Amino acid sequence: MLRLTCSAAGLLLGAGACGPRATEGGFDSANPAAKLYAIQHAYEQNDPRAIPRLIEQLDSDDPAVRLLAIASLDEITGRTYGYDHADPPEIRRDAVRRWEQAWETGELTQDPASESARPAAANGSNHE
Numbered sequence: 001m002l003r004l005t006c007s008a009a010g011l012l013l014g015a016g017a018c019g020p021r022a023t024e025g026g027f028d029s030a031n032p033a034a035k036l037y038a039i040q041h042a043y044e045q046n047d048p049r050a051i052p053r054l055i056e057q058l059d060s061d062d063p064a065v066r067l068l069a070i071a072s073l074d075e076i077t078g079r080t081y082g083y084d085h086a087d088p089p090e091i092r093r094d095a096v097r098r099w100e101q102a103w104e105t106g107e108l109t110q111d112p113a114s115e116s117a118r119p120a121a122a123n124g125s126n127h128e
Contacts (some may be wrong), residue, residue, distance in 0.1 A: 027053045030046045039065065043072035050077060051108055055099045058083060058092065066092075073099070077108055 025034035039057060042050035050072070055073050057069035065084035074080050081102065083095035 002089070029058065032065055035060070035062070035065050036068055039068045039072050043075055046076055048076055049109075052103055055096065058096045058099060079108070095121060
């Protein structure tokens, strides 16, 4: 599983210290620091209600936003669906589609522990 420490998230948030306050705008802000703040809040709260908004952030142009979004999704759901924030856009897009499909079908409301009996290839997880 991906794990972000508070200090790592703080470093990411500190990168956007100039400009509008990071606490304003949330997921819809054009300010990456605000998005990072919203993502970090979802991560810290382990908030499953944020899943669809976090999935949206996987398409971000900002690699820090993508990294924190997938770490948050992994923390909340226990899944990655093969997503890597550093992959080329076309590969990331395939993984985002898997996330979107899982959300639409309700798969993300199921307990990921129940998937442990299935092979990794069948459930799209890349956990070791």
